[in-house]
Amino acid sequence: MGNDEAAARSEIPPGTLYMLILKSLAHLGPMHGYGIAQHIQQMSEDVLQVEEGSLYPALQRMLIKGWVVAEWGLSEKNRRARYYHLTPAGQKQLGAEISEFERVMRAITRVIQPA
Amino acid sequence: MEWLGEFWRRLAFLLRRRQFEKDLEEEMRHHTESKADSYVEDGVPADEARYRARRQFGNATLLAERSRETWGWSSLEVFLQDIRYAVRQLRRAPGFTTVAVLCLAVGIGVNSTMFSLADGMWLRPLPVKDPRGLVYLSMATDRDAFDGVSFPEYEDFRDQSKTLAGLTVTQRRGPVLTGEGFADSTMSNVVSEDYFTVLGVGAQVGRVFSEHVREPGPVVVMSDNLWHRRFGGDPSIVGKPVHLGRLYTVVGIAPKGFHGIEPWIDSDFWIPMSSWDPSQGGERAQRESRSFTALGRLRPDVSLSQARAEIEGIARNLERAYPRWNQGRHGVLYSSLEYGLRSAGTMGGVLLGIVALVLLIACANVANLLLARAGVRAREIGIRLAIGAGRARIVRQLLTESLLIATLGAAAGLLLARWLILALPSVITPPGDSSTHFDFRMDTRVLALTLAVSLVTVLAFGLFPALRASRVGVIPVLKGADPTSLGRSRSRGLLVVFQVALSMLLLTAAGLLVRTFVYSMHLDLGFQRKSVLVADILPGGPRAQVRASYAQILEQMRAAPGVRHATLAMHPPLWNSEGGTAMHIRIPGRATPSGAQDPPVKYNVIDQDYFRTLGISLLRGRDFSSADNPEAPPVVIVSETMARRLWPETDALGQFLHLTGDAEGMNRRVVGIVRDVRINSILETPEPYFYLPYVQSNHESILLLVETTGDPLRLAGPLRNVVTGVDRRAPVLSLSTLGLVVRSSMYEQEAAATLVGGLGLIALLLTAIGLYGVISYTMVQRTREIGIRMAIGAQRGDALRLVLRQGLHLACFGIAAGLLAALAAGPLFASLLYGVSPRDPLTFAAVALLMLAVALAASFVPARRATRIDPLLAVRHE
Numbered sequence: 004m005g006n007d008e009a010a011a012r013s014e015i016p017p018g019t020l021y022m023l024i025l026k027s028l029a030h031l032g033p034m035h036g037y038g039i040a041q042h043i044q045q046m047s048e049d050v051l052q053v054e055e056g057s058l059y060p061a062l063q064r065m066l067i068k069g070w071v072v073a074e075w076g077l078s079e080k081n082r083r084a085r086y087y088h089l090t091p092a093g094q095k096q097l098g099a100e101i102s103e104f105e106r107v108m109r110a111i112t113r114v115i116q117p118a
Numbered sequence: 119m120e121w122l123g124e125f126w127r128r129l130a131f132l133l134r135r136r137q138f139e140k141d142l143e144e145e146m147r148h149h150t151e152s153k154a155d156s157y158v159e160d161g162v163p164a165d166e167a168r169y170r171a172r173r174q175f176g177n178a179t180l181l182a183e184r185s186r187e188t189w190g191w192s193s194l195e196v197f198l199q200d201i202r203y204a205v206r207q208l209r210r211a212p213g214f215t216t217v218a219v220l221c222l223a224v225g226i227g228v229n230s231t232m233f234s235l236a237d238g239m240w241l242r243p244l245p246v247k248d249p250r251g252l253v254y255l256s257m258a259t260d261r262d263a264f265d266g267v268s269f270p271e272y273e274d275f276r277d278q279s280k281t282l283a284g285l286t287v288t289q290r291r292g293p294v295l296t297g298e299g300f301a302d303s304t305m306s307n308v309v310s311e312d313y314f315t316v317l318g319v320g321a322q323v324g325r326v327f328s329e330h331v332r333e334p335g336p337v338v339v340m341s342d343n344l345w346h347r348r349f350g351g352d353p354s355i356v357g358k359p360v361h362l363g364r365l366y367t368v369v370g371i372a373p374k375g376f377h378g379i380e381p382w383i384d385s386d387f388w389i390p391m392s393s394w395d396p397s398q399g400g401e402r403a404q405r406e407s408r409s410f411t412a413l414g415r416l417r418p419d420v421s422l423s424q425a426r427a428e429i430e431g432i433a434r435n436l437e438r439a440y441p442r443w444n445q446g447r448h449g450v451l452y453s454s455l456e457y458g459l460r461s462a463g464t465m466g467g468v469l470l471g472i473v474a475l476v477l478l479i480a481c482a483n484v485a486n487l488l489l490a491r492a493g494v495r496a497r498e499i500g501i502r503l504a505i506g507a508g509r510a511r512i513v514r515q516l517l518t519e520s521l522l523i524a525t526l527g528a529a530a531g532l533l534l535a536r537w538l539i540l541a542l543p544s545v546i547t548p549p550g551d552s553s554t555h556f557d558f559r560m561d562t563r564v565l566a567l568t569l570a571v572s573l574v575t576v577l578a579f580g581l582f583p584a585l586r587a588s589r590v591g592v593i594p595v596l597k598g599a600d601p602t603s604l605g606r607s608r609s610r611g612l613l614v615v616f617q618v619a620l621s622m623l624l625l626t627a628a629g630l631l632v633r634t635f636v637y638s639m640h641l642d643l644g645f646q647r648k649s650v651l652v653a654d655i656l657p658g659g660p661r662a663q664v665r666a667s668y669a670q671i672l673e674q675m676r677a678a679p680g681v682r683h684a685t686l687a688m689h690p691p692l693w694n695s696e697g698g699t700a701m702h703i704r705i706p707g708r709a710t711p712s713g714a715q716d717p718p719v720k721y722n723v724i725d726q727d728y729f730r731t732l733g734i735s736l737l738r739g740r741d742f743s744s745a746d747n748p749e750a751p752p753v754v755i756v757s758e759t760m761a762r763r764l765w766p767e768t769d770a771l772g773q774f775l776h777l778t779g780d781a782e783g784m785n786r787r788v789v790g791i792v793r794d795v796r797i798n799s800i801l802e803t804p805e806p807y808f809y810l811p812y813v814q815s816n817h818e819s820i821l822l823l824v825e826t827t828g829d830p831l832r833l834a835g836p837l838r839n840v841v842t843g844v845d846r847r848a849p850v851l852s853l854s855t856l857g858l859v860v861r862s863s864m865y866e867q868e869a870a871a872t873l874v875g876g877l878g879l880i881a882l883l884l885t886a887i888g889l890y891g892v893i894s895y896t897m898v899q900r901t902r903e904i905g906i907r908m909a910i911g912a913q914r915g916d917a918l919r920l921v922l923r924q925g926l927h928l929a930c931f932g933i934a935a936g937l938l939a940a941l942a943a944g945p946l947f948a949s950l951l952y953g954v955s956p957r958d959p960l961t962f963a964a965v966a967l968l969m970l971a972v973a974l975a976a977s978f979v980p981a982r983r984a985t986r987i988d989p990l991l992a993v994r995h996e
Contacts, residue, residue: 036145037152054174055149056184059142062187067131069123075141078148080155085145 015051020061020103023051025097030087033074036062043065053109062087070096131189142185145582147303150175177788193462200518201746207519212383215523217483217891220574221884222527225480227534228877230560230568232473234539235546238558239382240462243454247318248415253422254411254452255285255429260628263450264460266408268443269391270308271436274414275449278432281425284316285414286380291394293362293384294656294851295348300679301656301849302348304362304386307378308394314339316414324356324370327390336393338419342374343385366393379413382556392659401667406443406718426451465870468947472627475620476881477575479601482617483888485579488516489610490895492587500590507588512588520580528572536560537566548865549858582609614885614892615932621878621885622936622969628871629961630951635871636955638864644795645691646733650856651830652690653822655841657848661818668737668820673727675824678836686725686812689731690823691795692863697754702778703808704786705764719760723817728809731794731825732856739771739790742811746789752780752814755790760806767972779816799950800863823856827898830855870950882968886976894980904984905992914985921984925977926970933966953977 015020015023034042040053055100065071066105070093089097131138150171157167175181208215243249255275257267265356267275267287276285288309295302307313314326326339338360338783339960340349349355359365366389395402401409416425433449452460461467492499499512543556584611657667668686673682688699700718727744729735737758746753756774774785794804810822826833834853841848861868899906903919944956954961 012812031995034654035148037149040149041156054176055146055174056181060184060188063185064158065187068122068126069127080152082148083144085141096830 013050015053015057018056018105019060019100020053021065021070022097022100023053024058024065025089025093025100027030028071029094029097033076034084035078035086035112037084039087048076065093069093128190129193132191132984134145139182139186139202142182143383144182144728146175162969164290173185180478183612191198198742200515201522202520203515206520208522211491215260215486215526217887217972218487218523219526219530220482221887222524223534224880224884225477226528226531226568226572226575227538228531228536229473229477229571230531230564230765231538231542232469233564233567234472234558234560236466237561237564240458240466242381242563244317244379244381245373245963247788250454251415252317252454253282253416253425254454254457255414256450256452257408257433257444258450259446259448265447266410267412268405268408269310269410270403270405271444272379272410272412274312274436275429275432278435279425279942281417281420281428283417284312284416285412286310286313286316287410287412289410290383291389293387293389294849296361296849297348300348301851302555303654303851304344305384306362306389307385308391309390311390311392313388313390319376321370322351322373325743326370326372333390333393335391336364336366337369338362338393339370339372339388340368341372341377341387342387343377343384345371346353349352359747362389362556379411382554384555401924406441416582421496423453439546445833456747462860464947464949465866468627469873472877474622475573475624476877476884477979478578479617479620479881479884479888481575481579482613482620483884485583486610486613486888486891488520488579488583489586489613490891492583495587495861496590497662501588502586503590504875509588513584516587516934517576517580518586520576520584524572524576524580527575528568532560532565532568539728546869548862563864592781610892610895611928614888614928615935617885617888618932618973619883619935619939622933622965623939624874624881625690625878625965625968626936626940626962627943627947628874629965630954630956630958631871631960632868633961634952635864635952636869638800638867641796641800641953643691643800645733645856647731648855648857648860649826649828649830650690650731651833652693652822652825652854652856653824653837654853655840655848655852656851657821657845659845664818665703665813667845667848668822671822671840674840674843675822675837678840679831679834680827681732681824682827683727685727685731686820687728687823688723688817688820690859691797692800692820704776706774706776713798719806719808721810723812723815725812725820728823731823732795734795735793737791737793738769739788741790742809746811746814748813750814752784752786753789753811754786755792755809756788757794757804757807758791759794759804760808761788761791763806770949795956800860830857831869845971853866881973886972887970889925889973889976890979892928893921895969895975896924897921897980897984901987901992904987907990908987908992909989912935917984917987918981921981922974922977925981929970929973933969936969937962937966 005015023043024039027039029044031042033040036055040058041054043051043053062071062073065087066073069091071087072090073085075083076086087092140496148167153171153174154167155166157170158164162170168647207516226909244252246252255267257265257271259265266289269287271284275282279285286309287308291302291306291308292304295304310329312329314320315328320326321339322342327333327337340355340360345351347353353371353585356368356370359367366387372385372388377383378388391402396829398682416422429449429451433444433447436449437447459684502512503509539558539560542558547554547556633731655668655671657664657671659667672684672686675681726743726744726746729741742753742755756764756770764775765773766768770788773788776785780786792809795807796802797805797807810817822837824830824833824837831853837853838850841850900920904912904920907920908914908917919936941957941961948956
């Protein structure tokens, strides 16, 4: 923990947070907010760190849109935690977001590739 | 469909807010604790771990708020919050709130009433099928854009037009309904057979007549009103005969609320032309008798401009075919909207403009009040700005207050309007008129328009003060600078000047209209006597008997006490006969230029003593006498204008003229010349007019005129007795007096003066309130200054003069601006004025003086308060 760690972290590109959260849930199954954040950080090898200030509002929006549903449960440490699971609509959204992301990435790659 | 699910979820959030917030809080706590645990596992001491975790979490409050916002109800919550706050603010300043709400109530109430008037008179669609699709046909000339059509013309247009899907005509007549023990004169309509078809109106009981069905005998359709009034709503009247001069069979009852095409005039019957006049002649064949109103519908695929072109083409054809009667006549089609607006005319426009001015003045008052309050609340606003409220937020909150004031004002205004709407018909109904019934109501359209206007007023009076108020310098206010000095601005003074100018405009208009009314009251109408009873009697029997009855009635009335003179006439002056009848005349021995028609001249049929009864001067010659009987040579009396026009070089006395109704070769000799008399309207220019003796004419319906010494109506009883004595079954259909007739002819001017005068006074009151507010406010601001002046030797009188001078200063600017505006706006309503120019200096001067006086009065109270300032206290005043 320290400044060198902060330097290694990058911002989450705008528009990809939902995709990352949805994928995490698809991977993990039902999980609470902290767990999702940890998962993203670990899977990205500490490059991507989700700010709590963005995570929870994003989760709220996904609840509104019906991509996830939430339920109270007990965590591993026997604490009350709110668990989110993916809904079928969320699954569909995940697929859509991934294909869109890949499309954009391919396009960017084409642009920056050496001639 | 996804948005539906989303909407439900958002709604669920709204209902379970508190649960949500607890959930979020707990969730965040869990997150923080988990993070702390992970730090502890990394070897950080427990306290440090917790502290770091919490710090890394960030601003929890902000997060909570952002989470709440994503649910999307934040604007609603903010709005509710603003409303609660606004209510508190308004309750804390009851004086301000009351004055503001009252001013708005007056402005909005008056406007709402005027909408209801415009709606009831001109704009409400008729209760027929597709009322907006109706078009009106007029045979216009260059002078008169709105003339009616004649029956043969209607038939021509109906047959020749390919663009019109249907055309119908209607004409008002007044046949007398007689029954068992009663005789009513009716307001009926003689219409073409396709009237109900074109309008798309059916009967509520029975059926209506149409152009497809040939009726075996004369038929009528009865109105719902008359059906209930006279026949008790009994359906068995359908199929039975009624006596309207002759027998007609009632085939049906018109729907409730259907009054024909002029909704504010009651209608009793609709009579098809084929029943009214089965012959092919008479009015059906008279091309120049344009007493019918024509309306129809366009074919669905035809545009109005196409139809207009075709109608004009047909009119041209008619002009070629009948040059004698259709010369210079254009066929013009008006859409129902144009027709409605045309009926409203300048008067309608002026009225609506004036109430808009009143509303503007009221809004200016409220704006001024808000500006003053802004000064007082500067500290509160400064603090709010300091702790982070955006300027937009402040403006929004202030606008919410304005919205609240406007809502209260609109509610109170609607209450006021309800009351005014009830009182309105009595102001604008012509006196003695029982057939007009105005139906003014506050229906959805009026309400919607009022609401729209109220919302606009919020912007009008609320926006500027809100913007100014939010521009508070935060630091000075927090440091305790004088908050009231922030209310000192030129805006308030400008607003008052604006109000004064508008009021001046209004009052000038009112003054001019009042002068027009006074002028018309003092016009020389050509006849002197007003206490004349006018009675419509219908003796029965053949013509000889009718005349004998009249002769007997006259003789007895002349002998009755309280009677000075009695006579008969077709109609007295200014009688509402819709133009008056005319005959074509020809001077024997004089050639008429070819192609021109014999000029039609209006006339009256009278008995002897007519001129004496009414006090019309006989200029030369003699009145009709008993020497003029049916066997004697036919005579005529002409008006001075007629004498001058037709015989410009010679004396008209002894000349001859020929009437188209008379037998060939029969010429009438002019035996007398009388002064001109107003025939149809008090403001007309004199036209030629002549008089025929009753005994030498074929005219039937005649009125009895009795000049009395006292109130003419006191002779109603004796008259009825005389009539019953002569002919037991003769009804007295109506009784009126010439005084009422004269007043009725001036009712337009009277109504205009009353309405606009009333509005002008309201505007004046509102302006006085505004002036008072500003003057007293500035006086308070200058308390310190005045105190200092008094401390160094100024007298109380000087303080008084100081404040008064300020009031006069504002007023003078406003008066000047208002006078300029009035001069500019004069031509707009010059058409409503008579006998006074729109730039009449007397009126302008009087109004200016009135405004000055009011300004002085409004400034006086604050000025007196200024004199009572204690210099010692004032100097310490902040």
